[in-house]
Amino acid sequence: MxxxxxxxxxxxxxxxxxxxxxxxxxxxxxxxxxxxxxxxxxxxxxxxxxxxxxxxxxxxxxxxxxxxxxxxxxxxxxxxxxxxxxxxxxxxxxxxxxxxxxxxxxxxxxxxxxxxxxxxxxxxxxxxxxxxxxxxxxxxxxxxxxxxxxxxxxxxxxxxxxxxxxxxxxxxxxxxxxxxxGPLGTWRGGREKAPAALCRKAAEAKLDGEREVEIWGDGEQTRSxxxxxxxxxxxxxxxxxxxxxxxxxGRDRMVTINQLVDIIGEAAGIVPEKKHVDGPQGVRGRNSDNTRL
Structure with missing residues (x-):
């Protein structure tokens, strides 16, 4: 050594x-x-x-x-x-x-x-x-x-x-x-990923006394x-x-983006009012096969 x-x-x-x-x-x-x-x-x-x-x-x-x-x-x-x-x-x-x-x-x-x-x-x-x-x-x-x-x-x-x-x-x-x-990730400025972006939107809604959270697409796209x-x-x-x-x-448990917003809303103490708008969504569904892990 x-x-x-x-x-x-x-x-x-x-x-x-x-x-x-x-x-x-x-x-x-x-x-x-x-x-x-x-x-x-x-x-x-x-x-x-x-x-x-x-x-x-x-x-x-x-x-x-x-x-x-x-x-x-x-x-x-x-x-x-x-x-x-x-x-x-x-x-x-x-x-x-x-x-x-x-x-x-x-x-x-x-x-x-x-x-x-x-x-x-x-x-x-x-x-x-x-x-x-x-x-x-x-x-x-x-x-x-x-x-x-x-x-x-x-x-x-x-x-x-x-x-x-x-x-x-x-x-x-x-x-x-x-x-x-997870914590300490980028949550603003245009480079943020979906979880951080949605956490920001839910936090802003809570602070503003609102419930509206904007989602790109219909929210039924899935990710793990x-x-x-x-x-x-x-x-x-x-x-x-x-x-x-x-x-x-990665994990092999999928959630829809709508479900993710509900989870985040619960943590923020709001019942989110989902506003679906046009925007880049990526692929419709993605999940990890972890057989080799």
């Missing part, structure tokens, strides 16, 4: 999942470097070292990956469906640069293990047209037909990680997130949601495993 604690890099450490992962890894005894273009919004980072770096730039990726044993690659240009549907070109451009540069820099600097965070957005749109959707297995990603640029980039980056594993003997991991939620503590523990367990193939990480 080395005299020093193991050293890890978390990219995207200023974001929701990355911030929680830094705290988890510190509790496990790791020395942690966090890197992002911004600091965490709602709580100070626990990282031993935090660098503000734009990982679209090669030199910054070399700097970020120096003198670390493992990399947890969470950095991405992303947001909720409203943001994704309006920014296909920027998302694809920025994330291709981030992920190709970070992976090659990790190889160049002799990183031992590299965990890439993918997404359930890689799955074909035609498998997710019904609210009562069949849970998605890892092999369902092919033949490839993601709904949007975010999913396409994630799928290509998965392949790149697998090729680095095969061609360069880099010990890679790939995790596919399914709708992670995974709590952040379960997510970061799952990430860590995957890194410690010998599993190099893509792996789902």
């Amino acid at each position: 080395p005299d020093r604690p193991p050293r890890v890099l978390v990219t995207g450490a200023g974001g929701f999942i990355g911030h929680h992962l830094v705290s988890f890894l510190k509790d496990e005894g790791y020395w942690v470097r966090g890197v992002d273009v911004k600091r965490p919004e709602f709580a100070p980072t626990e990282a031993d070292e935090f660098q503000l770096l734009d990982l679209r730039r090669w030199a910054n990726c070399l700097e970020a990956t120096r003198n670390v044993d493992d990399v947890y690659a969470l950095a991405a240009d992303m947001g909720g469906m409203g943001f994704i549907s309006a920014n296909h070109a920027a998302i694809l451009h920025n994330n291709v640069l981030i992920n190709t540069h970070t992976l090659e820099a990790a190889r160049t600097n002799g990183v031992e293990r590299y965990l890439y965070t993918s997404s359930a957005c890689v799955y074909p749109e035609h498998l997710q047209t019904d609210a009562d959707v069949t849970a998605l297995k890892e092999e369902d990603a092919y033949p490839a037909a993601p709904q949007d640029a975010y999913g396409w980039e994630k799928l290509v980056s998965e392949r790149l990680n697998q090729h680095y594993h095969d061609d360069h003997d880099l010990d890679t991991r790939i995790v596919r997130f399914h709708n992670i939620y 949601f995974c709590y952040i503590d379960d997510c970061v523990e799952g990430i860590y367990r995957l890194m410690e495993s010998g599993h190099s193939e893509p792996l789902n990480l």
